[in-house]
Amino acid sequence: MKEKELNNELNIGGSIDKALKGTYSLSAINILDEAVTLTTKQFWRFLPAMLLLFLANVSVWLVVISLAIENPSSILQSLGRAEPFTLEQGAAMRIASFCSTVICAPLYAGASLMGLSHAIGFDTKPRHLLKGLAYASAITFAILVTTSLQTFANYLLPLLGLYFGIAFSMTPLLVCEKEMRVTEAMWVSLRAVTKKLLPLCAVYVVIAGLFVLSLITVGLALFWALPFLFNVKGIVYREMFGVGISVTVAEDKPEPFDDEQGPRGYFDA
Numbered sequence: 001m002k003e004k005e006l007n008n009e010l011n012i013g014g015s016i017d018k019a020l021k022g023t024y025s026l027s028a029i030n031i032l033d034e035a036v037t038l039t040t041k042q043f044w045r046f047l048p049a050m051l052l053l054f055l056a057n058v059s060v061w062l063v064v065i066s067l068a069i070e071n072p073s074s075i076l077q078s079l080g081r082a083e084p085f086t087l088e089q090g091a092a093m094r095i096a097s098f099c100s101t102v103i104c105a106p107l108y109a110g111a112s113l114m115g116l117s118h119a120i121g122f123d124t125k126p127r128h129l130l131k132g133l134a135y136a137s138a139i140t141f142a143i144l145v146t147t148s149l150q151t152f153a154n155y156l157l158p159l160l161g162l163y164f165g166i167a168f169s170m171t172p173l174l175v176c177e178k179e180m181r182v183t184e185a186m187w188v189s190l191r192a193v194t195k196k197l198l199p200l201c202a203v204y205v206v207i208a209g210l211f212v213l214s215l216i217t218v219g220l221a222l223f224w225a226l227p228f229l230f231n232v233k234g235i236v237y238r239e240m241f242g243v244g245i246s247v248t249v250a251e252d253k254p255e256p257f258d259d260e261q262g263p264r265g266y267f268d269a
Contacts, residue, residue: 013238022195028202038118038231048126050226060100068092105143106132115230119238142182167193173237
């Protein structure tokens with residue numbers, strides 16, 4: 001049967017123009033409240049992807065540590081004895097953290113896209129973590145540059161490093177969802193975030209508290225903190241820049257429901 005299809009381009013949330021001008025509202029309380037709701041709703045769908053992301057980071061971290069120092073177990077011994085780390089151990093851990101962040105950047109992008117999908121009302125599946133691989137080269141370069149700038153800023157002034165960490169936080173999603181060049185995405189993220197720095201700082205203070213709680217609970221709280229973090233990023237991005245979605249609906253004969261997003265409707269990130 002011949003069918004006609006109606007294609008609609010929709011935008012949910014803000015826009016780049018509004019984000020750069022700061023002409024929109026951003027409430028820390030509303031963001032956190034919605035993030036709690038989304039994390040509760042999507043928890044079991046999101047958890048396997050978060051575990052995979054965590055294990056990938058830990059695996060890379062351990063490999064780099066084993067290459068950087070002769071006795072990697074000495075780090076665990078120092079932790080067990082509550083002793084300060086040696087200069088060699090400290091340097092090795094910083095290098096390992098940097099490498100794991102950069103190497104796992106595509107998975108980080110995939111998790112960010114999953115959080116964005118939740119923020120606009122779509123469900124996700126664990127395999128969607130791999131969506132970031134489509135932007136692997138651009139995202140890896142973006143994370144490499146932003147992480148390097150943040151690390152360098154930390155040496156100069158820790159507060160500057162924290163600012164860069166928040167200011168560049170929207171870069172991966174701008175590269176993926178808006179398909180911006182890395183340098184353009186960094187500049188847009190920095191300008192837009194700076195316009196709403198105070199409410200975003202409040203949000204990230206809460207997130208930092210969750211990660212501190214994760215340390216206190218020997219990692220248990222991390223199972224909540226990681227999904228919460230990516231859902232927060234999705235909500236903030238939606239409110240700042242908006243999300244473009246494409247909806248295709250059959251006019252004559254309804255198509256079978258898609259197993260993820262509904263009848264021929266999809267979020268094309």
